[in-house]
Amino acid sequence: xxxxxxxxxxxxxxxxxxxxxxxxxxxxxxxxxxxxxxxxxxxxxxxxxxxxxxxxxxxxxxxxxxxxxxxxxxxxxxxxxxxxxxxxxxxxxxxxxxxxxxxxxxxxxxxxxxxxxxxxxxxxxxxxxxxxxxxxxxxxxxxxxxxxxxxxxxxxxxxxxxxxxxxxxxxxxxxxxxxxxxxxxxxxxxxxxxxxxxxxxxxxxxxxxxxxxxxxxxxxxxxxxxxxxxxxxxxxxxxxxxxxxxxxxxxxxxxxxxxxxxxxxxxxxxxxxxxxxxxxxxxxxxxxxxxxxxxxxxxxxxxxxxxxxxxxxxxxxxxxxxxxxxxxxxxxxxxxxxxxxxxxxxxxxxxxxxxxxxxxxxxxxxxxxxxxxxxxxxxxxxxxxxxxxxxxxxx
Numbered sequence: 001x002x003x004x005x006x007x008x009x010x011x012x013x014x015x016x017x018x019x020x021x022x023x024x025x026x027x028x029x030x031x032x033x034x035x036x037x038x039x040x041x042x043x044x045x046x047x048x049x050x051x052x053x054x055x056x057x058x059x060x061x062x063x064x065x066x067x068x069x070x071x072x073x074x075x076x077x078x079x080x081x082x083x084x085x086x087x088x089x090x091x092x093x094x095x096x097x098x099x100x101x102x103x104x105x106x107x108x109x110x111x112x113x114x115x116x117x118x119x120x121x122x123x124x125x126x127x128x129x130x131x132x133x134x135x136x137x138x139x140x141x142x143x144x145x146x147x148x149x150x151x152x153x154x155x156x157x158x159x160x161x162x163x164x165x166x167x168x169x170x171x172x173x174x175x176x177x178x179x180x181x182x183x184x185x186x187x188x189x190x191x192x193x194x195x196x197x198x199x200x201x202x203x204x205x206x207x208x209x210x211x212x213x214x215x216x217x218x219x220x221x222x223x224x225x226x227x228x229x230x231x232x233x234x235x236x237x238x239x240x241x242x243x244x245x246x247x248x249x250x251x252x253x254x255x256x257x258x259x260x261x262x263x264x265x266x267x268x269x270x271x272x273x274x275x276x277x278x279x280x281x282x283x284x285x286x287x288x289x290x291x292x293x294x295x296x297x298x299x300x301x302x303x304x305x306x307x308x309x310x311x312x313x314x315x316x317x318x319x320x321x322x323x324x325x326x327x328x329x330x331x332x333x334x335x336x337x338x339x340x341x342x343x344x345x346x347x348x349x350x351x352x353x354x355x356x357x358x359x360x361x362x363x364x365x366x367x368x369x370x371x372x373x374x375x376x377x378x379x380x381x382x383x384x385x386x387x388x389x390x391x392x393x394x395x
Contacts, residue, residue: 136389183383233288249283263313277313331384337394
């Protein structure tokens, strides 16, 4: 499938992992993916608390993370060091153009009078917006200071990595059964939420007022796809207008097998699904960046963090998350250079913990540390969304 949502007005918007969700994905005409011809070796130190219980005879369905996920009967604290080779890397790009002209002219007439004009002007044009329609709005709930998260029973919260806190934004009321599958947040301040019932129903919710819910006109079940994990991604580093992408999910199927899934996009005008390319992952959650990169958190034994080419679905890089699994409910988000994974703190149907991947090695220790930064949050998270207005470079 190929979910592609574009925001334009009259002028014109490894290793690691996430929790339950359907992130929408779409191939952009200008979409770009960074890759490298040389192999790069990344060493990951994984420190995480894992608690899970066997869900005897229970096969949860509905959210990504329930597709064939299994629990264990142990509680352990594990520190694992692994080496992972990736075949591609991505660079965050920001384009700003500044033009400065300094002109001084002297005019002398009749040798008796002198007129001097000193004109200095500076013009700065930000080419990263993709047009005025893609400027970030100034709204009551900022889009650039944290990650929006959705509970399985339709409550919208916000997680702020600094100071590592959760804030309730309110219950969502769209007149549907309050059971959720996934969520993505666009550049205009709307959370696109996918419900379990009716299967794959999609609604737009104002992040400043979760009671403000509208039907964007998406028809579920297109091309046989009922559920998908989703995320909004900017077109590229120089065009911040965003599109919606997704990775398909079929309840009851295995997590990982050749060609089992589809990367898709949703047309921003018609809301029709476009298939971009096959993936080897059934379900999983997507997250995107303001400089046009798309990532998938999926797989099992172990879970994996993959960077995908938005135009084809090709894998640009794979980071196995050794010792880390998605659990039944999971989500992922990229914020300020790092990935944040939301997975169940214990067995099935337990509140989520937060695990941070130091993707940019901000502490300069030479390791992409994977650390549980919040052992138990207030809700069980099935969707996470970061607007492309959020910072993608280290803060």
